[in-house]
Amino acid sequence: MRRPILTIFYQYDPWNASIGGIQTVIDTFIKYSSEQFCLRMVGTAASKEWKVGCWQTATLFGREVEFFPLFRSFNDNVRQLIPTSMRYMAALLKRQLASDFMHFHRLEPTLSVMNWPGEKTLFVHNDIQKQISRGGEGGTGILWQRFPEAYLTLEKVLLNQFDQILSCNASSTLFYLSRYPKLAQRIKNVKNAIDDQLFYPLPAHQKVEKRLEILSNLGLSPETKLVLFAGRLHPQKNPLLLVQSIAALSDPQIHLLLAGAGELESAVRAEVQKLHLERQVTLLGAVPRQDLAELQRIADVFVLTSDYEGLPMVALEALASGTPLVTTPCEQVEALLSPTSGVVCRERTPARVADAILRVLKHPEQFPSSACLASAAPYQAQEVIRGVYDAMWSRWQQKQQQL
DSSP states (O other), rough: OOEEEEEOOOOOOOOOOSOOOHHHHHHHHHHHHHHHHHEEEEEEETTTTTTTTOOOEETTEEEEEEEEEEEEETTTSOSSOHHHHHHHHHHHTTOOOOOOOOEEOSGGGGGGOTTTSSSSEEEESOOOOHHSSSSGGGSSGGGSSOOHHHHHHHHHHHGGOSSSESSHHHHHHHHHHHOGGGGGGGGOOOOOOOOOTTTOOOOHHHHHHHHHHHHHHHTOOOOOEEEEEEOOOOOGGGGHHHHHHHHOOOOOTEEHHHHHHHHTHHHHHHHHHHTOOOTTTEESSSSSSHHHHHHHHOOEEEOOOOOOSSOOOOHHHHHHHTEEEEEEEOOHHHHHHTTTEEEEOSSSHHHHHHHHHHHHHOOGGGSSSHHHHHHHHHBBHHHHHHHHHHHHHHHHHHHHHHH
């Protein structure tokens, strides 16, 4: 029996990854992939070393992967005038890149592949209803917020082509089951997967040593309490609220590390200057995952101030590193936390977020590493991803027996 081919479609370069939870999910899916499958990736080129428009073989996480970049995209952390998803969809129109199994992580590009043969799976990462209905709160985060009915029309046309719709978001699962009852047998929940070989807690003495080393490198005193954020500086993530919350704390011994980049970077810098927080906030820019893992392990608290979320990978990674979480109300994140692994801040105001941060910093004994690890335990990559691959392999064997 020949090895089946799995092709993953997404608008990034896995060897030069941009910031985002979907990118992290795909990276982890490749790293923990089954040897029973040949892996292909159709993405974009973030390096001049790639040749656009042809297959090239390279190694990623110890696996051989065939890579097909559709076009060059050098800075996808900042939104372009023409969304990358639209460019990706247009580029696919000219191609026929079907394989035995195909995984898609955005809906829009699949308009170009409706007639392709092979088993298609759509991964849903966000709360779809909230993602397209936030126009009243600024409406600048996601293009479809301006045209929600257009998105729902497109969705209705495209979803029927998928053999599976795997949702990482419980609200989206319920939404799809209600809206598309005829597809109910294809719609399933799937957990996000943490790379627990990369995100894990340190023994106490090693954590102290690494923490002092990083504080020294940042020019901060050993007594400094570290608040960490990682992700795009994007309206959805509301980083301005986080900066304002640090100002509300009014404590020079509390320092915010912002690991990320995006269109709000200038606005965040301006807010830091306006609030005179230059000594309390450090913008690190885009941070490689290995370096981010080190920060997750030594931070005192990880904070999300998002307007809405699915189940962000950075939240899972913080907990897997033994670091407690403070978050604004996001259903999936709330369901993840226990009273001893984090705090949900019910009001999206600087004062309330500051109170929640202070609660964790003042009473770390109430948020032990063991509780954080327990919250993250069901999401370990080897178990989650093995289940997906095993199910694919079973379906493949059944198909071959029917030939």
